[in-house]
Amino acid sequence: MGFKGFNLPTSGSPGFLGHSSHGASATQYENLAARLLHAGEADPYVFAMTSAVPGEGVTTVVTGAALALAANTTERVVIVDTNLRHPALHRFMGTPLAPGFHELVTAAASREPCQKNSSAEASATCAYKTRLPNLWVIPAGALASNPAKLLTSDAAKAQIDLLRAQFRYVILDCPPVLAAVEATSLCRLADGVALVVRANHTPREDIQKAQEALDGACLLGAILNGI
Helix, strand or coil: CCCCCCCCCCCCCCEECCCCCCCCHHHHHHHHHHHHHHHCCCCCEEEEEEECCCCCCHHHHHHHHHHHHHHCCCCCEEEEECCCCCCCHHHHHCCCCCCCHHHHHHHHHHCCCCCCCCCCCCCCCCCEECCCCCEEEECCCCCCCCHHHHHCCHHHHHHHHHHHHHCCEEEEECCCCCCCCHHHHHHHCCCEEEEEEECCCCCHHHHHHHHHHCCCCCEEEEEEECC
């Protein structure tokens, strides 16, 4: 199973807060990818994207950034849907919902090998290879009955460490900080974090609360979406 197409999402061009982003979406995603390449000088690099509240467009930005990043490097890139409450990455990337990150973490906890999907291109981590030669996708997997417990476990950390060993860039599509307690734990496992903020949508107090909740994570800045 692979990505259905190569057009970047069109629900708004992202840009770092304080910068104008009135250019083409492709250009803005390329700029974001360039910032990721610069931030990710450490090898490997885990980058998390989250938001304060639902509806900010995190998956849109993750998808566009990953496509631009993979197109501008020969290194291996994987995007991972860690939102086990309301997964969306599989729809954007044209993969099944499962198996995915849920199954990987469960396998890590039980020390059993992960079930492989039917694609001959699938890696041992249950990642789905896309049509871009260096880009893989790990969907959320089956919905978890207790995602907070699962994603704050040692097994979740172990799985992310495993992905570090297999990919140069790991991009985590995280749930909203103020809606899912596990989001902060996931962000603290990352080397860098960006907070996605939808223009004219996110209350300033929610942004401040999210920043406070991310204390202990390496918050690089915010991405203004939908302008």
